[in-house]
Amino acid sequence: MIMSTIEKLTQWTEEMAEFRLPRWEELPAFELYIDQVITLIEGYLSPLFGEGETIITSAMINNYAKMRLTPKAVKKRYGKAHLAYLIAISVLKQIYSIQEVMLGIQYQAEISGLKGAYNQFCEELEGALKAVHASLIEEKTEYQNVSMTKENTAIKLAALSLAGKLVSRKMLYLRHNKEEVENNG
Numbered sequence: 061m062i063m064s065t066i067e068k069l070t071q072w073t074e075e076m077a078e079f080r081l082p083r084w085e086e087l088p089a090f091e092l093y094i095d096q097v098i099t100l101i102e103g104y105l106s107p108l109f110g111e112g113e114t115i116i117t118s119a120m121i122n123n124y125a126k127m128r129l130t131p132k133a134v135k136k137r138y139g140k141a142h143l144a145y146l147i148a149i150s151v152l153k154q155i156y157s158i159q160e161v162m163l164g165i166q167y168q169a170e171i172s173g174l175k176g177a178y179n180q181f182c183e184e185l186e187g188a189l190k191a192v193h194a195s196l197i198e199e200k201t202e203y204q205n206v207s208m209t210k211e212n213t214a215i216k217l218a219a220l221s222l223a224g225k226l227v228s229r230k231m232l233y234l235r236h237n238k239e240e241v242e243n244n245g
Contacts, residue, residue: 065234066196072230073193076223079107081147081182084140084175091137094118101146108151108226110233116150124149129162144178151185155221168215177215184215188223196227 063071081104092100095118102115109115124130130145138146145165152161168177 068234069227069230070193070196072234073189073196073227075107076189076226077193079189080186083179083182084144087140087143089140091134091139092143093136094121094133094138097121097138097143097146100143101150104147105150110229116146121146124158127158127162129158141174144174148178148181151222152218155218155225164214164218180215181219184219185222188216188219189226191220192223192227 088100098116098118098121105115121130124146125132129149131141133142148165149158149161152164156164165177168180171177172180
């Protein structure tokens with residue numbers, strides 16, 4: 061049976077609704093070298109990116125440190141704070157400029173501390189992906205349970221923006237591939 065674009069999209073958003081980022085406490089407690097950082101972050105984030113998309117490279121990591129977007133490595137080793145910054149930057153740069161990402165991270169870290177800001181980022185992104193999936197499987201979805209405060213508005217809207225971008229990009233990709241199959245088949 062050939063699945064429709066909406067069926068494929070619903071299946072994909074169902075997978076995204078199950079997506080989970082590691083919380084601060086679940087990040088490695090030991091320091092890592094750059095190649096280990098890249099492998100770990102790619103493993104965490106690959107479900108959010110299209111096949112063949114570059115998630116993070118050693119050049120990106122070095123540039124973020126030079127631009128003071130992340131702390132510098134200590135003796136070429138990276139800890140939890142580095143991982144949290146790099147995960148957030150890798151995800152948020154999909155919808156914001158690098159400068160805007162840094163301002164957002166600093167803003168949220170001032171409110172909640174780095175650990176709290178990172179954990180909240182994870183929760184908001186996962187919640188946004190679940191909300192987008194729910195909107196596809198229900199006839200009518202209301203965001204009445206969305207609770208925004210002065211402290212969480214920026215991160216909540218960023219997560220919803222990213223979830224929307226991911227789903228719309230997937231929808232366009234699926235639609236394009238369907239048309240390609242129909243035209244060639």
